[in-house]
Amino acid sequence: MNTLSQPNQPSLLVPGKRAGRPGGRSGAEPTPVWAEVQALRERLRAETARRTQAEAALQQAQKLEATGRLAVGVAHDFSNLLTIIGGHATLLLSAALPPEALESAQDILEASQQACNLTQQLLRFSRRQTVQPAEVELNELVTRVGRMLSPLLGADIKLTYDLTDRCPRVFADAGSLEQVILNLALNARDAMPRGGSLALRTATLHVATLGPGAHPEARPGDFAILAVSDTGCGMEAAVLNRVFDLFFTTKEAGKGTGLGLTIVQDIIRSHRGWITAASRVGEGTTFTLHLPVTGTAAAPTPTPPPPAPSSATT
Numbered sequence: 001m002n003t004l005s006q007p008n009q010p011s012l013l014v015p016g017k018r019a020g021r022p023g024g025r026s027g028a029e030p031t032p033v034w035a036e037v038q039a040l041r042e043r044l045r046a047e048t049a050r051r052t053q054a055e056a057a058l059q060q061a062q063k064l065e066a067t068g069r070l071a072v073g074v075a076h077d078f079s080n081l082l083t084i085i086g087g088h089a090t091l092l093l094s095a096a097l098p099p100e101a102l103e104s105a106q107d108i109l110e111a112s113q114q115a116c117n118l119t120q121q122l123l124r125f126s127r128r129q130t131v132q133p134a135e136v137e138l139n140e141l142v143t144r145v146g147r148m149l150s151p152l153l154g155a156d157i158k159l160t161y162d163l164t165d166r167c168p169r170v171f172a173d174a175g176s177l178e179q180v181i182l183n184l185a186l187n188a189r190d191a192m193p194r195g196g197s198l199a200l201r202t203a204t205l206h207v208a209t210l211g212p213g214a215h216p217e218a219r220p221g222d223f224a225i226l227a228v229s230d231t232g233c234g235m236e237a238a239v240l241n242r243v244f245d246l247f248f249t250t251k252e253a254g255k256g257t258g259l260g261l262t263i264v265q266d267i268i269r270s271h272r273g274w275i276t277a278a279s280r281v282g283e284g285t286t287f288t289l290h291l292p293v294t295g296t297a298a299a300p301t302p303t304p305p306p307p308a309p310s311s312a313t314t
Helices: 032-093 099-125 138-153 174-190 260-270
Strands: 134-136 157-162 168-172 196-207 221-230 274-280 284-297
Touching: 032 099, 099 138, 099 174, 134 138, 134 174, 138 157, 138 168, 138 174, 138 196, 138 221, 168 174, 168 221, 174 196, 174 221, 174 260, 174 284, 196 284, 260 274, 260 284
Parallel strands: 157 196
Antiparallel strands: 134 168, 168 284, 196 221, 221 284, 274 284
8 A cells, every 4th residue: 555645744853863953953053032042041140140149248247247246245244344353453463462472463464454455356346446556566565475375375385486676666556466466376276286386476578569479458668577387287278268268267166266367367457457378288377467667666675585384285
């Protein structure tokens, strides 16, 4: 029997062949309508990415606001307690006590003052406290903070100094810079669980021109340098690139807030300076602060003696 042809029925696709783009044969150029659809898809994808970034930024801002409110409440209550402690320590210093008791009272007073500085930093982080800048002798500030660091570092960490002979003064808030050194020193301690060395170094730097690899916040001028170096475990490049990010921490849950280095960077920026970090795994880390000088040099500061051994543990 002969088979009748049916010309009105659509032909089937040959196996292994692809259908062409809408509006053209297989392998033909896309039509204007198809190109417009593709452009709309790209715009939608970009808009979705921007919205995701905006939502993440909003969540980060909300976290920051909540942290600021918490910091304000804690700082005010804590400041009231410190005022009482400092007042009683001052009364003890004026009393007729044995030298050992007077020395202990002085330690209590200094500790309460350091804690007061910490509360000021919490208030400042929440944007509720203004700094009180003045001319500061950097070497003197470093040695003063160094004397308080020994009990915090422990007996297994050696504290060393390398201070320039004539360090120029910087216009800064002394309490803020003390908090910077304290934060960096405590981070260094945590990076050296088996002990090591922590070095505090001051120097001067004249920036004439900026090269291609200059820090984004660097500028020409004269600067005082404060470097805090440790011989700890160091950081990988991926961690180093995020070290100043808000709420970023490599510590275990409950042992790190991710605020310390963010506050440090914020303090240095508020002093019209900048901070850099360099690190290698197994070799340690160095944070370098750049602070603009006031134009006058401080008197030479003698290198402080090595700190006395401490029985404190890390």
